[in-house]
Amino acid sequence: MGSVAVSVENLNKEYRLGVMNYGTLAHDLRSRFARWRRKPDPHASVIPPENALRDTARFREGRFHALDDVSVEIEQGQSIGIIGENGAGKSTFLKILSRITMPTSGRVRLRGRLGTLLEVGTGFHPELTGRENVYLNGAVLGMTHQEVRRKFDEIIAFAEIDEFIDTPVKRYSSGMYVRLAFAVAAHLEPEILIVDEVLAVGDLNFQKKCFGRMDQVGQEGRTVIFVSHSLPTVGRLCPKSILFEDGKIVTYGKTVDVISTYIKRGLAEAPTDLAFNQPAKPGACGKIRRILIENHNGVPAGSVELTEPFYVVIEYDILMPANKVTISLEIHLDELQMSVVTLSDSELQPELLANRKPGRYSTRVKIPDRILNTGIYHIRSGMVQEYQIVDVIESSSFQVEDNLEIADIVGFSRKNSITALQIPWSLERLGAP
Amino acid sequence: MADAENSKWDITITSSQRLLDLGLEEVWRFRDLIKLLAHRNYMVNYRQTILGPLWYVISPLMTTAVFTVVFGVIGAMPTDGVPPVLFYISGVVVWSNFSSNLVSTSDVFIANMGLFGKVYFPRLTIPIATVLTNLITLAVQIAVFSSVYLIAAYFGARVRPSLWILCLPLLFAASITMAVGVGLSVSALTTRYRDLTSMLGTVLQLWMYATPVFYPLSQIPERWRLLVALNPVSTIVELFRLATLGEGTVSFYSVVISSTVIVVAFLSGLVLFRRAEMNAADTV
Numbered sequence: 001m002g003s004v005a006v007s008v009e010n011l012n013k014e015y016r017l018g019v020m021n022y023g024t025l026a027h028d029l030r031s032r033f034a035r036w037r038r039k040p041d042p043h044a045s046v047i048p049p050e051n052a053l054r055d056t057a058r059f060r061e062g063r064f065h066a067l068d069d070v071s072v073e074i075e076q077g078q079s080i081g082i083i084g085e086n087g088a089g090k091s092t093f094l095k096i097l098s099r100i101t102m103p104t105s106g107r108v109r110l111r112g113r114l115g116t117l118l119e120v121g122t123g124f125h126p127e128l129t130g131r132e133n134v135y136l137n138g139a140v141l142g143m144t145h146q147e148v149r150r151k152f153d154e155i156i157a158f159a160e161i162d163e164f165i166d167t168p169v170k171r172y173s174s175g176m177y178v179r180l181a182f183a184v185a186a187h188l189e190p191e192i193l194i195v196d197e198v199l200a201v202g203d204l205n206f207q208k209k210c211f212g213r214m215d216q217v218g219q220e221g222r223t224v225i226f227v228s229h230s231l232p233t234v235g236r237l238c239p240k241s242i243l244f245e246d247g248k249i250v251t252y253g254k255t256v257d258v259i260s261t262y263i264k265r266g267l268a269e270a271p272t273d274l275a276f277n278q279p280a281k282p283g284a285c286g287k288i289r290r291i292l293i294e295n296h297n298g299v300p301a302g303s304v305e306l307t308e309p310f311y312v313v314i315e316y317d318i319l320m321p322a323n324k325v326t327i328s329l330e331i332h333l334d335e336l337q338m339s340v341v342t343l344s345d346s347e348l349q350p351e352l353l354a355n356r357k358p359g360r361y362s363t364r365v366k367i368p369d370r371i372l373n374t375g376i377y378h379i380r381s382g383m384v385q386e387y388q389i390v391d392v393i394e395s396s397s398f399q400v401e402d403n404l405e406i407a408d409i410v411g412f413s414r415k416n417s418i419t420a421l422q423i424p425w426s427l428e429r430l431g432a433p
Numbered sequence: 434m435a436d437a438e439n440s441k442w443d444i445t446i447t448s449s450q451r452l453l454d455l456g457l458e459e460v461w462r463f464r465d466l467i468k469l470l471a472h473r474n475y476m477v478n479y480r481q482t483i484l485g486p487l488w489y490v491i492s493p494l495m496t497t498a499v500f501t502v503v504f505g506v507i508g509a510m511p512t513d514g515v516p517p518v519l520f521y522i523s524g525v526v527v528w529s530n531f532s533s534n535l536v537s538t539s540d541v542f543i544a545n546m547g548l549f550g551k552v553y554f555p556r557l558t559i560p561i562a563t564v565l566t567n568l569i570t571l572a573v574q575i576a577v578f579s580s581v582y583l584i585a586a587y588f589g590a591r592v593r594p595s596l597w598i599l600c601l602p603l604l605f606a607a608s609i610t611m612a613v614g615v616g617l618s619v620s621a622l623t624t625r626y627r628d629l630t631s632m633l634g635t636v637l638q639l640w641m642y643a644t645p646v647f648y649p650l651s652q653i654p655e656r657w658r659l660l661v662a663l664n665p666v667s668t669i670v671e672l673f674r675l676a677t678l679g680e681g682t683v684s685f686y687s688v689v690i691s692s693t694v695i696v697v698a699f700l701s702g703l704v705l706f707r708r709a710e711m712n713a714a715d716t717v
Contacts, residue, residue, distance in 0.1 A: 007442075015715065099446060099553035101714040108446040114553075122551045127477050136473055139466035140552055 003111070005076035005192055005223040006097070011106035013067040013092050058247055066092040067103070068247040076111070076191075079214075079224040081234035081255055083262055084244030090227050091196075093244065094118065097225070098194050112191025112223075115141055119196070121181030126170035130161060130180055133169055137184045151187045158209070159183035179206060186213045192223045197230070211237070231259050263376055263399060264303075270396035272302045284390050285322035286383055289360065290315035291395045293379070306402040306420055309369045314381050315362045316391075324353050324386045327363060333418070334376040334397055340418055341371060344384075373420040374402045455703055460555045470562030475569065489573040493529060497522040497581075504647045513649040513680040516590045522581055523677060524646035526574045527670045530605065531612045532637055533570065537563045538616030539633060541706075542624045542713045549713060556710045557703075560617060564609060571605065582677065593679030601676060608669050611695045617702035621709035645670050650682040662687035665695045 058065045067089050074080055082090050095101045097108060098116035123140035124133050134155055138148035148155075156162050159180040161172075169177055195214075214237055218224055228234050234241060234255060241258040243250045245265065251258050273292040280287035295301040296308035304310040312329060326346045330339040345363055346352040379395040402420075460467075497518060504510045505517035512520035538560040542549065545559055586592050623629045644666045645653075653661055661667050668683060668691035675681025 095714065096446060099444075100550060102711045103446065103448050105448050108444075109442040110444040110446075111442055114444060116552050118551045123548055125473055125477060128473060132469075132473070132476070136469045139463070139469045140548070140554060142463075142554065145465040145468075 081238035081241035115190030534612035539619035597676035614699035614702035621705035665691035
């Protein structure tokens with residue numbers, strides 16, 4: 001077990017709501033005067049921010065608890081991902097760690113130098129040349145002049161902008177600007193590096209290069225703390241992760257487990273049975289009214305078994321006698337934003353294309369087991385008439401789970417493919433080797 | 434776990450901070466940043482300007498010319514027997530150094546919020562760099578003053594420099610210290626009260642009238658002079674004139690009072706600034 005690089009103890013961050021500090025002296029004086037006379041403060045905000053009703057636990061005594069008693073220890077040399085919904089406290093946590101804002105109480109201790117990358121190009125000045133900005137940006141990020149000088153050539157090579165290095169950066173294309181900015185950041189050598197979703201810059205090639213650099217930083221024994229909304233990226237870069245929810249740490253462990261916890265918590269809130277009661281578009285021949293997923297027992301579910309088939313039920317209205325109407329569905333893998341299975345009700349039953357009578361219909365498709373690998377999916381269903389889209393709806397996301405852990409038999413936690421097909425192999429012994 | 438507990442931590446982040454912890458060691462560690470920021474300020478100020486540093490020559494000369502016409506010729510105000518041009522330019526150089534240092538250190542948090550919200554470095558590096566850049570302006574203006582001074586002396590103007598002239602660097606250091614002290618306080622307060630920014634211009638104008646820039650302190654009745662010394666800039670202007678022109682109204686007590694005010698202003702500026710630094714990200 002390595003030594004601890006970051007130790008966080010009982011960290012709290014509170015924000016006072018609305019009261020005082022209106023931004024002008026006159027307002028403040030009026031507030032103070034009113035309180036002094038024991039009159040209600042004319043400027044106290046009565047209504048807390050929008051989502052207050054949802055997590056009232058975070059509002060106590062007129063204060064919003066952005067971080068609520070957070071404690072964690074991060075070992076040296078670990079790459080840690082931080083995930084959670086917007087407003088869960090990730091950014092506040094990062095800001096305290098990187099000393100941009102102070103905690104209300106609690107303590108953070110760090111071993112080694114700390115580098116922060118909350119944004120690429122922090123401190124870049126458009127009037128200065130690329131060279132001047134490299135030095136300035138390096139210094140802002142905590143490098144000494146010597147360090148930057150030693151790495152200068154490497155930085156320029158990484159950014160691929162040698163011939164423009166003495167041009168003011170205001171004349172750079174946005175791509176060049178970002179590449180240079182990232183190059184400086186990538187050559188920081190702090191013992192602890194905090195990164196906030198800045199990797200999504202540049203073209204595909206440059207992104208690949210950045211990921212490579214991140215991996216390298218991790219292997220050099222540095223501690224990396226990486227915040228992102230992109231679960232695949234976190235999964236790829238960080239062996240361990242922390243999940244934040246409502247200002248608290250929910251879990252801290254292997255990224256695979258943390259991500260699945262995160263997703264399950266999100267799914268628990270989504271309705272499994274969706275109805276669409278809006279009136280049909282004028283002139284439309286029909287409308288999809290309902291979609292739900294049923295597990296192999298025929299029970300509506302937000303989560304189905306990898307090794308069992310499941311059912312998609314679609315209810316729709318036909319409002320007027322119509323020809324050539326097809327109901328289709330696509331099963332989308334959320335992570336990759338792509339369709340894995342596409343089906344139409346008429347492809348095996350061409351007779352459905354003939355005249356349909358008005359009425360409400362219910363159709364049910366059985367999706368065989370192991371067609372979908374574990375993951376999060378949602379279904380998009382459409383009603384099409386002669387290449388014209390009549391109606392399109394989307395289901396809530398649902399999860400395909402591997403409770404039997406069939407994949408573990410071969411030592412992976414998940415098959416590394418879109419499908420999880422299991423197909424028999426034949427084997428015969430041909431003789432001595 | 435035990436060894437982790439015992440070994441040293443490099444950075445500790447807590448909610449409290451000792452009142453007089455000015456974090457100066459850390460500022461020293463970031464000295465490269467100060468240099469680069471000063472360089473940036475310089476470059477940004479002069480690139481793409483037609484006259485570049487020439488502005489710093491023209492502006493005191495213009496002000497002096499205006500003062501000479503308005504107060505010297507039209508108003509016919511006394512100048513302690515010193516040639517009016519020299520009298521006014523001495524006031525202008527000292528005052529403009531003071532006010533430019535004050536103004537440029539008074540918006541540290543507002544002007545740099547984008548930067549401060551993204552990365553940590555000792556915030557004091559910004560005003561320090563600004564002061565360093567302003568030294569260039571001061572050098573130019575002193576050169577202007579010296580030229581005017583030598584030309585006037587060549588044409589036989591009555592100037593009597595004294596040995597006090599050797600103390601001029603100290604005098605400007607005092608002036609900058611005062612300006613930065615007030616500037617840092619204003620910086621700190623503007624994180625909570627934006628309207629201070631707009632008040633600053635008016636306050637500075639009144640402050641200039643309260644300073645013997647275009648009138649000699651000797652015009653003020655004797656019993657008020659120690660009160661005037663509460664404004665250290667007035668003492669600094671008079672000392673500057675005494676050193677370079679041989680005329681100035683300074684007493685031991687006024688120097689003591691002014692020095693005390695400078696020290697108090699500087700220290701409270703630093704303390705306020707450090708306190709604002711902790712909360713700026715949340716309040717601005």
